[in-house]
Amino acid sequence: MISDNCYDFDSPQEECGMFGIYSSDEDIDTVKETYTALYALQHRGQESAGIVVNDGGEMKCVKNIGTVSETFSSESFSELKNGKIAVGHVCYSPQNRLTPVAAQPLLMRYLRGSLALAQNGALTNKAQLHKRLEQGGAMFQANTNAELIAYVIASLRLNYATIEETVVKAMKELEGAYSVILTSPSLLIGVRDPNGFRPLCIGKKKNSYVIASESCALDAVGAEFIRDVEPGEVVVVDENGLRSFRENCSGKTSMCLFEYVYVARPDSVIDGVSVYMARQKAGRILAQEHPVEADMVCGVPDSGLSAALGYSIESGIPYGTALIKNKYIGRSFAQKKISDREEILKVKLNVLKAGVEGKRIVIIDDSIIHGATCAYIVKILRAAGAKEIHMRVSSPPFLNPCYYGIDISDKSSLVSNMMSTQQLCEKIGADSLGFLSIEGLHSIASGAKVGLCDACFSGNYPAPVPTEVFEDKFARKIEKK
Numbered sequence: 001m002i003s004d005n006c007y008d009f010d011s012p013q014e015e016c017g018m019f020g021i022y023s024s025d026e027d028i029d030t031v032k033e034t035y036t037a038l039y040a041l042q043h044r045g046q047e048s049a050g051i052v053v054n055d056g057g058e059m060k061c062v063k064n065i066g067t068v069s070e071t072f073s074s075e076s077f078s079e080l081k082n083g084k085i086a087v088g089h090v091c092y093s094p095q096n097r098l099t100p101v102a103a104q105p106l107l108m109r110y111l112r113g114s115l116a117l118a119q120n121g122a123l124t125n126k127a128q129l130h131k132r133l134e135q136g137g138a139m140f141q142a143n144t145n146a147e148l149i150a151y152v153i154a155s156l157r158l159n160y161a162t163i164e165e166t167v168v169k170a171m172k173e174l175e176g177a178y179s180v181i182l183t184s185p186s187l188l189i190g191v192r193d194p195n196g197f198r199p200l201c202i203g204k205k206k207n208s209y210v211i212a213s214e215s216c217a218l219d220a221v222g223a224e225f226i227r228d229v230e231p232g233e234v235v236v237v238d239e240n241g242l243r244s245f246r247e248n249c250s251g252k253t254s255m256c257l258f259e260y261v262y263v264a265r266p267d268s269v270i271d272g273v274s275v276y277m278a279r280q281k282a283g284r285i286l287a288q289e290h291p292v293e294a295d296m297v298c299g300v301p302d303s304g305l306s307a308a309l310g311y312s313i314e315s316g317i318p319y320g321t322a323l324i325k326n327k328y329i330g331r332s333f334a335q336k337k338i339s340d341r342e343e344i345l346k347v348k349l350n351v352l353k354a355g356v357e358g359k360r361i362v363i364i365d366d367s368i369i370h371g372a373t374c375a376y377i378v379k380i381l382r383a384a385g386a387k388e389i390h391m392r393v394s395s396p397p398f399l400n401p402c403y404y405g406i407d408i409s410d411k412s413s414l415v416s417n418m419m420s421t422q423q424l425c426e427k428i429g430a431d432s433l434g435f436l437s438i439e440g441l442h443s444i445a446s447g448a449k450v451g452l453c454d455a456c457f458s459g460n461y462p463a464p465v466p467t468e469v470f471e472d473k474f475a476r477k478i479e480k481k
């Protein structure tokens with residue numbers, strides 16, 4: 001995937017990846033399994049990483065800004081003594097303002113002991129919840145969705161006999177997108193919001209249960225996929241095995257279609273649909289919707305590759321490679337050394353001159369936000385001697401913000417709101433440009449066991465959007481200094 005944080009200018013950024021394990025096997029090291037799983041989920045966020053291990057209610061946490069490899073050292077592992085339960089998290093911060101205290105999992109100590117929580121998604125009633133809890137005396141350190149959810153659970157806990165009942169009731173106060181993995185002293189709990197915006201699945205290794213954002217993390221730790229957590233479901237793992245609470249499961253569901261296009265790893269299966277096959281189908285439909293005569297079809301690595309293969313199969317145009325992605329650029333490269341976008345793109349993507357010279361090329365990318373990356377790609381293909389360049393995009397034009405956890409925030413900066421497809425084609429310098437239709441987008445996930453969200457393309461929001469903007473007063477003061 002092109003999920004390279006601040007140097008990926010023309011794809012939306014993913015938010016978070018999570019993993020939790022409850023071990024019922026003495027030979028399973030929960031910290032090692034969580035560490036391994038976080039590597040498999042690294043594509044969902046490279047801004048921070050963390051693990052909490054729970055040894056009978058005594059919880060230890062190591063987390064920091066950075067990727068998994070940057071965050072954990074051999075000292076981290078001696079700090080994280082093995083426990084029966086562990087929860088891990090990797091994160092992307094939309095405004096690049098993540099601080100170590102906002103990194104997850106969040107570890108809280110309250111009246112009923114310790115609670116550690118990892119979250120993916122965005123609450124749409126964050127401003128209202130924050131105000132209400134603050135007026136009730138809550139003190140926030142991180143101002144994250146995870147912190148709010150933890151406060152809601154902690155404040156309700158005394159009203160209910162068990163933590164699992166509390167979590168089920170807490171969901172009634174939360175609106176928007178949230179998948180959560182948390183551990184109380186003796187339980188591992190997985191939660192998926194009633195719309196099911198973000199994925200969450202359950203696996204089993206020997207007698208131990210794991211919960212993860214994507215099934216690729218189960219494969220990485222050798223766990224067998226059991227099933228997806230249902231939208232609205234709360235799953236609880238303890239010494240008696242897996243239990244489920246479905247009190248919040250009855251509504252209309254709307255899993256994020258963009259997970260299939262870009263966010264998830266191609267080797268994951270989400271709600272019954274293989275991400276790889278969904279991307280390939282997007283390419284096939286693109287070939288039907290926007291056919292063109294050409295000599296070679298190629299993808300922008302990595303998420304455009306499967307769609308390019310689909311286009312090639314459907315059109316009969318040979319599949320080839322035009323662009324090589326440098327996979328070894330770390331966050332620090334973009335943050336510390338180079339500020340010019342094109343300079344960064346030059347290091348990130350290079351053209352395979354011998355493959356494209358004199359050819360009519362169909363090049364497939366997953367999405368266009370501002371158009372800068374596409375323009376750069378067309379430019380380097382042209383400079384390498386491509387005769388014609390036909391850009392195809394395996395999603396419809398972005399026209400609306402996402403309020404459910406993907407960083408597509410500013411409607412006025414989305415290039416498809418500023419110009420027609422023909423004008424955009426001219427702007428990026430391509431010979432033709434074609435986007436997947438919304439109908440085509442839905443059909444890539446036609447076998448999904450849940451309903452689907454397409455709001456950033458269609459404007460049809462499946463759940464209420466924020467009515468108030470959350471403002472971090474303290475962050476603003478710091479910025480003014």
Ligand code: SF4
Nearest residue numbers: 256402406453455456
């Ligand atoms: S608005 Fe778009 S990115 Fe956001 S959840 Fe819906 S489909 Fe996904």
